[in-house]
Amino acid sequence: MNLKLKLIALAGVILFSFSTLRAQTSNQAFTASHLKTAEQFLLATGTKEQFDATMNSIIKQGAKNVDSNQRDAYLKVMREFVGKYLTWDVLKEKLAEVYATEFTEAELNELNIFYNSPVGKKLVTRTPELLSRISATSQGIVAEHKTELEQNIAEAYKHTDPPAVKELVIPAASQPTSKTATKH
Numbered sequence: 001m002n003l004k005l006k007l008i009a010l011a012g013v014i015l016f017s018f019s020t021l022r023a024q025t026s027n028q029a030f031t032a033s034h035l036k037t038a039e040q041f042l043l044a045t046g047t048k049e050q051f052d053a054t055m056n057s058i059i060k061q062g063a064k065n066v067d068s069n070q071r072d073a074y075l076k077v078m079r080e081f082v083g084k085y086l087t088w089d090v091l092k093e094k095l096a097e098v099y100a101t102e103f104t105e106a107e108l109n110e111l112n113i114f115y116n117s118p119v120g121k122k123l124v125t126r127t128p129e130l131l132s133r134i135s136a137t138s139q140g141i142v143a144e145h146k147t148e149l150e151q152n153i154a155e156a157y158k159h160t161d162p163p164a165v166k167e168l169v170i171p172a173a174s175q176p177t178s179k180t181a182t183k184h
Contacts, residue, residue, distance in 0.1 A: 034105040038096035041108050044115035046124045048088045055082050
């Protein structure tokens with residue numbers, strides 16, 4: 001697949017993932033106070049940093065599927081595209097609407113109190129490492145039972161060609177582990 005088609009495919013995946021976000025929020029009206037409280041929740045939970053890390057991870061992961069002689073051009077195009085259409089400033093209002101849809105303003109205030117407390121801040125700080133450890137645990141369980149899984153896949157595709165799977169890998173958390181966190 002050439003670079004242009006890969007870019008279109010990746011952009012389509014990114015946009016499709018956010019299209020459901022728009023569909024979920026377009027039919028409701030929220031007060032400015034409710035949306036502001038939802039935005040405060042997003043900031044308290046580190047969503048901006050997680051969002052930025054996730055977008056960088058998506059771009060880097062996509063680059064792995066591009067020929068090395070085209071990788072720099074791919075990275076340039078994707079970073080410009082994401083910088084134009086998928087920034088925190090562009091999406092924070094839409095993300096706030098998602099949370100406003102699920103939580104009342106009073107509930108968001110309660111969540112903000114928790115996430116701004118010492119234990120809430122610790123949870124936000126430790127979550128990337130916890131997700132990484134959970135991922136490693138899951139990978140270990142899959143590795144322990146890899147033979148059984150391979151047999152089940154072979155059986156399921158007995159009459160057809162099995163899918164091309166080089167290795168079963170559960171992706172690690174996309175957020176970087178905090179350098180400021182300390183174990184307690």
